[in-house]
Structure formats: C-alpha cells, structure tokens
Amino acid sequence: MSRFLFVVPPLVGHINPAAAVAGELAARGHEVAWAGHPGLLGRLLTRQDPVFPVATPEEKPRPAGLRGFAALKHLWEEWFVPLAEAMEPGVEQAMTRFHPDLAVVDQQTVAGALVAERSGLRFATSATTSAELLGAAGTPKVDEWIRDRLGELRQRIGSTRAAYDPRFSPLLTIAFTTVDLVGPYPDPGGPVAFVGPALAERPAEPGFPWDWIDAEPDRPVVLLTMGTVNSEAGARFLSECVEAVRERARRLRAVVADPGGALGEEPFRDHDVLIARSVPQLALLERTAAVVCHAGHNTVVEALSNGVPLVVAPIRDDQPAVATQVTEAGAGVRVRFARADRESIGAALDTVLDNPVYAAAAHRIGESFRAAGGAPAAAAHLEKLAIDA
Structure with a gap:
C-alpha cells in the first residue's frame, strides 16, 4: 500500500473534493495524511487522518470594486504568494515526517509543488477549479505576469533547476470537471485526468428544517x-x-x-x-x-x-x-x-x-x-x- 499526503489551502471548496478522494484511497487500504489548516480540516474531515499543521497568513480584505486584472493582481500579491511562503515550513515538515510516496497538491497551494520539487518528491496536482487550466484567455500578458510571480517564488522556496509551471504537475493533474463543461483548453505541459466532481461525505447539519x-x-x-x-x-x-x-x-x-x-x-x-x-x-x-x-x-x-x-x-x-x-x-x-x-x-x-x-x-x-x-x-x-x- 502507498502513502499519500494531501496539501490543501484553508478553503472549504478546495478541501471537500480532496477529502472525497482521500476517503476513497483510505478505503482501498492506503495511508492518508494532510498538510493544512488544522482547525478547518478538523471541521470538514469525517475521518481521523493525521493532520500536519501549516501556517497561513491573515487574509487581507480586497478593496470593494476590484475587478479584472486588478482583482487578480491583489489575489496573487496579497494571498497566493504570502500563502505559499507561510505554508512552506509546515509543508516541508509534513513531507519529512510522513514520508509520502506521492503528494497530492492543491493547485493554489504552490508551496506544496515547490517543496516537493526541491525535495525530489513526486506529486500530482489537484485542480478544484478549471480556471487555471484555461489560463487568461486572450490576455497573454496576464499569463506572463503570473508566471513571473511563480518564478520569483521558485527562486525563494523551490528548485531553480525546474522549469515547468508549478500549478500543473508534469506527472498528472486531476481536474474535477469534464471537457463537456470546460470546452477546449490549452496544453498545460502534463497529462490531465478529467474525473468530474468528487463529492465527499460531509458532516451533518443538525437541526436543518x-x-x-x-x-x-x-x-x-x-x-x-x-x-x-x-x-x-x-x-x-x-x-x-x-x-x-x-x-x-x-x-x-x-x-x-x-x-x-x-x-x-x-x-x-x-x-x-x-x-x-x-x-x-x-x-x-x-x-x-x-x-x-x-x-x-x-x-x-x-x-x-x-x-x-x-x-x-x-x-x-x-x-x-x-x-x-x-x-x-x-x-x-x-x-x-x-x-x-x-x-x-x-x-x-x-x-x-x-x-x-x-x-x-x-x-x-x-x-x-x-x-x-x-x-x-x-x-x-x-x-x-x-x-x-
């Protein structure tokens, strides 16, 4: 049997699909652990898997009315990049202590991909939204700006020998949708498995009328x-x-x-x-x-x-x-x-x-x-x- 480490951001919509897959792996006899926010994982997971805590930055509220590239720029500079830097020590400790055979890294927890690549650990990407797969359609300058931010992150916490986009594992990206909904998409530089939604068992809502x-x-x-x-x-x-x-x-x-x-x-x-x-x-x-x-x-x-x-x-x-x-x-x-x-x-x-x-x-x-x-x-x-x- 194999050992899988799921690296997830503190976002419910990203944890729920990963939890469904983790539950399926556990049911097949594999060992599963998590690197993420312990409080949120404790509320969302129905299994008692090991959880390795990671730090997360305080999310800064976005100014009202931000749209388009301004909203995207704020998201990367004030959330994705600080999140990667805050998570990096905890992710490294989780990988060192759990010794996974494979990391399953949420697409928006870039720290998971970068720490895995510098450690020589193989990883797959968990893409809970198809937006990154589609890229900034018609706006190559936006895509280039994002790649520059990822390159800077790689210089700080990844392997400078790597050249692929860390949002997409060169080995496998699991996309929780289908081509029937996504439509045509550009080559992300590695294989993509379209599996559709992974719907996890969730804690009951007591008292719902x-x-x-x-x-x-x-x-x-x-x-x-x-x-x-x-x-x-x-x-x-x-x-x-x-x-x-x-x-x-x-x-x-x-x-x-x-x-x-x-x-x-x-x-x-x-x-x-x-x-x-x-x-x-x-x-x-x-x-x-x-x-x-x-x-x-x-x-x-x-x-x-x-x-x-x-x-x-x-x-x-x-x-x-x-x-x-x-x-x-x-x-x-x-x-x-x-x-x-x-x-x-x-x-x-x-x-x-x-x-x-x-x-x-x-x-x-x-x-x-x-x-x-x-x-x-x-x-x-x-x-x-x-x-x-």
Missing part, C-alpha cells in the same frame, strides 16, 4: 447562495434574489445560504423564504429546481451533478470563467452581479425554470460527470502514479 422543504412539494425550491460574500454588495444581491422569489411566491420558495449574516443577525423563515447560516447543500440540491449563485466552481458542479440549472452572477477570480462555461454549455443564464435587480434575476429564474432546454443541458453535463468516475477515478489515477514511482 427538512419539514419546511417537504411541506409544499408542489412549490419548487430555489437555492440562493453567494459563497462567503458578506459585503454590502452581497447583501444587496441576495436581497434582490429574495424579492424576486417573493414576487413568484405562488410558484416558488427559496432557501438562502447566508453564512456571514449579510441579510441579518439571525436565521429566519416564513412561508416563502428560509434563511440559514449553513445548509446541507448536497442533500438539498436533490430537491432543488434551480440555483442562483456566484459561479463558484464547487456550487456549479454540485448543481449540475444533480441536473439543476443555474442563474450565475460571477464576481471575480475564477467565477467569470466558470460562468462562461455554464452559459456556453446551455445549462444556465448569466446576470451582472453589480447591477442585477429583482426584475432581471426573476426573469433569469423564469427562463431556466420554464424553458426545458436548460434542465436538459444540466442533465447532460451531470451525465458526463458520472461517466468520468469522480473520486474513485481520481483515486485510481493516483494509485497508479504512486505504484509507478
């Missing part, structure tokens, strides 16, 4: 979620979404995931709207007619896995790229986050709910996900790579 969900089966439920957005703009958008549903109260109800309390201090429910700090998203999507979201990769693929069409309102980072994939696949409608109001959001909901082509496209993408194999397929690829060492 399933009775409210089941009370009116003839009135479909719409899920409204914007990730961890908790700004004034996020509150405005969610409020407009709620009003769009209330205007359709004879035919719709809404569950609002509001982890930051953007809509108020306390959870709330009435006949038409349920607002909760957290929701059992995977289970809820099995009973959901549509999703309104920020085009976060995990929410999108989880919705499509259930054949649920989307209204997407991307804000920044990888979200515009994922939103484009959704609309080009015919599985959803895009609205503008900063300008959308209850009329435009409501019209988009009417479109995806009333026109069956959107649900059909969502089902088609979901079928491609199931055919790709998910966590078992990813585990099989990693097993082979570890054995071939």
Whole structure:
C-alpha cells in the first residue's frame, strides 16, 4: 500500500473534493495524511487522518470594486504568494515526517509543488477549479505576469533547476470537471485526468428544517447562495434574489445560504423564504429546481451533478470563467452581479425554470460527470502514479 499526503489551502471548496478522494484511497487500504489548516480540516474531515499543521497568513480584505486584472493582481500579491511562503515550513515538515510516496497538491497551494520539487518528491496536482487550466484567455500578458510571480517564488522556496509551471504537475493533474463543461483548453505541459466532481461525505447539519422543504412539494425550491460574500454588495444581491422569489411566491420558495449574516443577525423563515447560516447543500440540491449563485466552481458542479440549472452572477477570480462555461454549455443564464435587480434575476429564474432546454443541458453535463468516475477515478489515477514511482 502507498502513502499519500494531501496539501490543501484553508478553503472549504478546495478541501471537500480532496477529502472525497482521500476517503476513497483510505478505503482501498492506503495511508492518508494532510498538510493544512488544522482547525478547518478538523471541521470538514469525517475521518481521523493525521493532520500536519501549516501556517497561513491573515487574509487581507480586497478593496470593494476590484475587478479584472486588478482583482487578480491583489489575489496573487496579497494571498497566493504570502500563502505559499507561510505554508512552506509546515509543508516541508509534513513531507519529512510522513514520508509520502506521492503528494497530492492543491493547485493554489504552490508551496506544496515547490517543496516537493526541491525535495525530489513526486506529486500530482489537484485542480478544484478549471480556471487555471484555461489560463487568461486572450490576455497573454496576464499569463506572463503570473508566471513571473511563480518564478520569483521558485527562486525563494523551490528548485531553480525546474522549469515547468508549478500549478500543473508534469506527472498528472486531476481536474474535477469534464471537457463537456470546460470546452477546449490549452496544453498545460502534463497529462490531465478529467474525473468530474468528487463529492465527499460531509458532516451533518443538525437541526436543518427538512419539514419546511417537504411541506409544499408542489412549490419548487430555489437555492440562493453567494459563497462567503458578506459585503454590502452581497447583501444587496441576495436581497434582490429574495424579492424576486417573493414576487413568484405562488410558484416558488427559496432557501438562502447566508453564512456571514449579510441579510441579518439571525436565521429566519416564513412561508416563502428560509434563511440559514449553513445548509446541507448536497442533500438539498436533490430537491432543488434551480440555483442562483456566484459561479463558484464547487456550487456549479454540485448543481449540475444533480441536473439543476443555474442563474450565475460571477464576481471575480475564477467565477467569470466558470460562468462562461455554464452559459456556453446551455445549462444556465448569466446576470451582472453589480447591477442585477429583482426584475432581471426573476426573469433569469423564469427562463431556466420554464424553458426545458436548460434542465436538459444540466442533465447532460451531470451525465458526463458520472461517466468520468469522480473520486474513485481520481483515486485510481493516483494509485497508479504512486505504484509507478
């Protein structure tokens, strides 16, 4: 049996797919350990795998209104690069103490790739979003700017003999999507295994009011979620979404995931709207007619896995790229986050709910996900790579 070390950032959407794959590897008899934020891993993992703690920098809030290259520049300079430098000592200690046969490194924890390369450890990349795979389409200067930042990081914490892009292992990149959704993509310099979403078992949400969900089966439920957005703009958008549903109260109800309390201090429910700090998203999507979201990769693929069409309102980072994939696949409608109001959001909901082509496209993408194999397929690829060492 082999030993696998998962190196992950302190981001829920990046840990959940890795956890599904790790669970599959453990079920096959392999040893699994983690290098990451111990508190977050402790909340998200359902298994008692060893966790090697790593330091993480304090995330600096991005100035309101940052979009495009300005937002990307801030993300790299104020988060990805400091994260790599903070994680480097802990990642090195994890590799030294655990002696893995293979590291499985999240694409955005560049420290994992750079420490592995300088240590001579083989690693695979875990790509939980397809945005890096697609690159900055049509903007080669942006790609060049990112490569320069990666080169500077490599000089400090990697091997100066290496020349590949550390966001992509030269041995294997596991992409948690399919070509049916991604579309054409440039060669990243190494093999890519498209396995579709890896949906992990998650801790239960005690006290979630399933009775409210089941009370009116003839009135479909719409899920409204914007990730961890908790700004004034996020509150405005969610409020407009709620009003769009209330205007359709004879035919719709809404569950609002509001982890930051953007809509108020306390959870709330009435006949038409349920607002909760957290929701059992995977289970809820099995009973959901549509999703309104920020085009976060995990929410999108989880919705499509259930054949649920989307209204997407991307804000920044990888979200515009994922939103484009959704609309080009015919599985959803895009609205503008900063300008959308209850009329435009409501019209988009009417479109995806009333026109069956959107649900059909969502089902088609979901079928491609199931055919790709998910966590078992990813585990099989990693097993082979570890054995071939």
